[in-house]
Amino acid sequence: MPETKAISHTLPLSRRAFVASSALSALAIGAATQARASDPHHRRLTHTDDFDYAVTRSDEEWRAMLTQDEYDIMRRGNTEFPKSSPLWNEQRNGLYHCKGCDLEAYDARWKVPLDKGWVFFTHSQTNAVLTGIDGPVAEYGNAMGDSTIAHVEVHCRRCGCHLGHLLPVDGHQVHCINGAALTFEAAAA
Ligand SMILES: [Zn+2]
Structure with a gap:
């Protein structure tokens, strides 16, 4: 599989750069040791904050529309196993939608094609996502080499689902981004 593809506006991010990234290497470790849905310390704002999201559902409704894995990722902030979603290697033009509210x-023009197993973008659509403070999440390590600095969590601005x-x-x-939190709509040929 190609590690990179020619997109003129793509930032010069190489696989080597990713491997060298302490943050991402640590993230991979975190994903590999997943299965923490019941861990009370692994808390996210996505379903406990009081932000006035345009799309809201009861916990029962979320569970009914999502698989267990999707629920754990989108509503509890888990991270999917690398390459568990085929979207990591999706190379067609098109749009990625929040699975929680569409x-x-x-x-796709902002996608960074890397083989680490998640879906990388340089940008979201304008006004599409909000951020939270995720942490500290010990298994993720820390991007700045300072254990007191937490990672920036990204969630949908319309339904609050963790992305x-x-x-x-x-x-x-x-x-x-977790591929499990997205749906892909290929552009018309
Ligand atoms: Zn959403």
Whole structure:
């Protein structure tokens, strides 16, 4: 599989740069040791904050529309196993929507094609996502080498579902998104 593809506006992020990123390496470790849905210390704002989201559902409704894995990721902030969603390697043009409310969250033209197993973008669609403070999450390590600094969590501004994180990689901030939290709509050929 190609590690990169020619997109003129894509930031010069190499796989080597990603491997060298302490943040992402630590994230991989975190994903590999997943299964923390019942961990009371692994708390997210996504379903406990009081932000006035445009789309709201009861916990029962979320559970009814999502698989267990999707629920744990989108409503509890878990991170999917690398390459568990095929969207990490999706290379077609098109739009990525929040699975929780169908909001257009990311455009494929901002996708960073890397083989780490999650879905990376340089940008979200304008006004599509909000951020939270995720942490400290010990298993993720810390991007700044300071255990007191938490990671930036990313969630949908319309329904509050957890999508992923902002991570500094090779000097650039990128969105590291769970494919399970997205649906993909390919552009018309
Ligand atoms: Zn949403």
